Amino acid sequence: MTYSALLAAPADYGLLTDLYQLTMASCYAGEGVADRRASFELFARRLPANYGYLIAMGLAQAIDYLANLRFSARHLEALRQTGLFDRAPAEFWQRLETGVFTGDLWAVPEGTAVFANQPLLRVEAPLWQAQIAETYLLNTLNYQTLVATRAARLRDVAGPAVKLLEFGTRRAFSPQGALWAARAALAAGLDETSNVLAAVELGRRPAGTMAHALVMVFAALEGSEDDAFEAFQRYFPGSALLIDTYDTVAAAARLANQGNPVAAVRLDSGDLVALSQAVRSHLPETKILASGDLDEYEIARLQRAGAAIDGYGLGTKLVTGDPVNGVYKLVDIDGTAVMKESSHKATLPGRKQIFRRYDRGQAVADRLGLVDEPPAPGEQPLLQLMVKQGEPLQEVESLDAIAARTAASVASLPAAVRQLEQPAAYPVALSDALAELTARTRRGPQPQSQS
Structure with missing residues (x-):
């Protein structure tokens, strides 16, 4: 067999x-x-x-x-x-x-x-x-x-200047569905996809950040979250750092004190309005990305509440939902x-x-x-x-x-x-x-x- x-x-x-x-x-x-x-x-x-x-x-x-x-x-x-x-x-x-x-x-x-x-x-x-x-x-x-309709609604709500990334591969209904979802999202107005195969086949550069696992590995083996950030920036300068594994605001404060510019950070949990505003106070020049089961309704709410967010990673609710x-x-x-x-x-x-x-x-x-x-x-x-x-x-x-x-x-x-x-x-x-x-x-x- x-x-x-x-x-x-x-x-x-x-x-x-x-x-x-x-x-x-x-x-x-x-x-x-x-x-x-x-x-x-x-x-x-x-x-x-x-x-x-x-x-x-x-x-x-x-x-x-x-x-x-x-x-x-x-x-x-x-x-x-x-x-x-x-x-x-x-x-x-x-x-x-x-x-x-x-x-x-x-x-x-x-x-x-x-x-x-x-x-x-x-x-x-x-x-x-x-x-x-x-x-x-x-x-x-x-x-x-x-997927295209959801992506168009997301773009319409977020506005033309906000960065929108397709992160739906792990939640799409199949590997083939993940490729189609990435294509449909890009064709309907999203900026980039994290799906490497889709990006390469469509002539785009894939986009992404890092996962909590990297931070936890370095914190356990090397001793600190900062070691993970330093290593990631060494190999991928300019990439976004995921800073909510432990204490989001404390991580932002330490990054601000290190003296080196931080291009972007990502928040994946917690009160995104309060956290993004606190992070902005420490890192005023840094792009702040948010992710975590977001959709057009949540983006509209975050904008109304004054969240300091420059871009969003969209996954589950982009590639699933009402058929x-x-x-x-x-x-x-x-x-x-x-x-x-x-x-x-x-x-x-x-x-x-x-x-x-x-x-x-x-x-x-x-x-x-x-x-x-x-x-x-x-x-x-x-x-x-x-x-x-x-x-x-x-x-x-x-x-x-x-x-x-x-x-x-x-x-x-x-x-x-x-x-x-x-x-x-x-x-x-x-x-x-x-x-x-x-x-x-x-x-x-x-x-x-x-x-």
């Missing part, structure tokens, strides 16, 4: 899906509808509590997934060995053996503010391809949108609009476009309409064609470009929509054409078949 690392690589994208995507694809193939043109839209039915908006994120990984979606001989043999597909039609296996994604992808650019029931993306492809893609697309967009419950629903099959009518889970039919109206650079209202509707004066369509017939159309955007879009998108929203407590609902109306299509498509109670 060997232990598998269970690390997902592009070569494994085919099997990185839920079973029912494959069983449905098998049914489609057997019934002769697998290649019908289908459109699925990914959207959130509702926003998390006290969220006035979402920041769309994860598109880059969605495009990478679709570009690499295929099934190897090893995958196909593994599926056969399960015994679940013994009655699957030959047409199903033929598509998996030779198929790649050949459809189109429409999406809002990463860093765009979106609202409930607005599609972050739409897949238009042969039915079996669009169906199989559901699981992975939901996974990457739901999670990165969660973005995005769903992926069929809206059109071969030109016929469809909708789900389940109680509290009804969807809107047809392929849609988001039209955002601006007034002097400020977002005023959105209109959710159909793709063949023209924008009204002052409106901008948000969904763009990103992949055509399986081929990406645009270059990969830099994190700086996405972060700039995030900042501009948030800044364009009304202040009442951006507030942390009981945000106002941003106005989103259905176009007349979409409302009429919904009314025509609604089937209502269906007669039972006669046995």
Whole structure:
């Protein structure tokens, strides 16, 4: 027996899906509808509590997934060995053996503010391809949108000058999730990440400080907390010193008396308002960073209370928290609009476009309409064609470009929509054409078949 690392690589994208995507694809193939043109839209039915908006994120990984979606001989043999597909039609296996994604992808650019029931993306492809893609697309967009939205709110509250660091790797839901969280946080406005792999792969320099363990080791073996500080500064001059292992204020006083400049210190516990003010009195030129289960609400409280803090390390509450419950629903099959009518889970039919109206650079209202509707004066369509017939159309955007879009998108929203407590609902109306299509498509109670 060997232990598998269970690390997902592009070569494994085919099997990185839920079973029912494959069983449905098998049914489609057997019934002769697998290649019908289908459109699925990914959207959130509702926003998390006290969220006035979402920041769309994860598109880059969605495009990478679709570009690499295929099934190897090893995958196909593994599926056969399960015994679940013994009655699957030959047409199903033929598509998996030779198929790649050949459809189109429409999406809002990463860093765009979106609202409930607005599609972050739409897949238009042969039915079996669009169906199989559901699981992975939901996974990457739901999670990165969660982190990006939290990061955008943190930046909005903290202001542009405050240093914000992503420290969430140890609390993210998986090693892969940690990489996505770091990317989403940087793309939504945070300055740096402590995740070394993410930073290197994204062309950034990782950032961090030190842990309490270093101080305790030196205090136990060499005799003092100051020895730990001296050693750390010797090898990493300019790095932040963690000064709350024992007595925060006493440590700050000793650092002030040593005569050497201290670039930065970090506080990870205690009364951050009182401690930061006391540390500032001893080290007026030193940057003070704070960490320890912080979120946008706590940063707002610290600012109101007059905390002397120049930057924050954000971890647990950035990379976890209220989920973005995005769903992926069929809206059109071969030109016929469809909708789900389940109680509290009804969807809107047809392929849609988001039209955002601006007034002097400020977002005023959105209109959710159909793709063949023209924008009204002052409106901008948000969904763009990103992949055509399986081929990406645009270059990969830099994190700086996405972060700039995030900042501009948030800044364009009304202040009442951006507030942390009981945000106002941003106005989103259905176009007349979409409302009429919904009314025509609604089937209502269906007669039972006669046995």
